[in-house]
Amino acid sequence: KGTAPAFEVHWTPGPPMHVHGSAGQLLQVVMNLVQNAYDAASARAGATPALWITTESDAASVRLHFRDNGPGIAEAHLSRIFDPFFTTKPVGKGTGLGLSISYGLVEQHGGRLAARNHASGGAEFTLELPRA
Numbered sequence: 077k078g079t080a081p082a083f084e085v086h087w088t089p090g091p092p093m094h095v096h097g098s099a100g101q102l103l104q105v106v107m108n109l110v111q112n113a114y115d116a117a118s119a120r121a122g123a124t125p126a127l128w129i130t131t132e133s134d135a136a137s138v139r140l141h142f143r144d145n146g147p148g149i150a151e152a153h154l155s156r157i158f159d160p161f162f163t164t165k166p167v168g169k170g171t172g173l174g175l176s177i178s179y180g181l182v183e184q185h186g187g188r189l190a191a192r193n194h195a196s197g198g199a200e201f202t203l204e205l206p207r208a
Contacts, residue, residue: 083114084126093131093138094208097185102205105178105189109142109201112174115165116146116199137187138207143200148193157191 095102110127117125126145133139149157156162158179163172175189182189187205194200 082124084124086126086128090131093133095138095205096208101181105181105203108174108178113142113144117144120146133207136207138205140203141200143194144198146198148197149191149199154191
């Protein structure tokens, strides 16, 4: 019986923001982003893995930002991060399909999925969906 590794998730709920779509598919996207944030942040020695989830919206769209405290995304990988079978994980740890599938699901919902390195370190993924 091992103990689960520490993972700090910082989330401040905002007002309800409604979107149209498949709850199961959108949950798959969110779970993939959370799992990737944990994997990336766990790879950094000396810091407890952490994830900050923030939201914002306007009349047209809803945005969720997922920022981790991992090492960030190598500049050479940023343009390939959503390509099928592209992974930076060790053999046996990732298929390179999670972000590719997530990108496609978000596009099918009329939204956008983007990645960048955050100014204060770590990677940040933004999930943007049209407001219902």
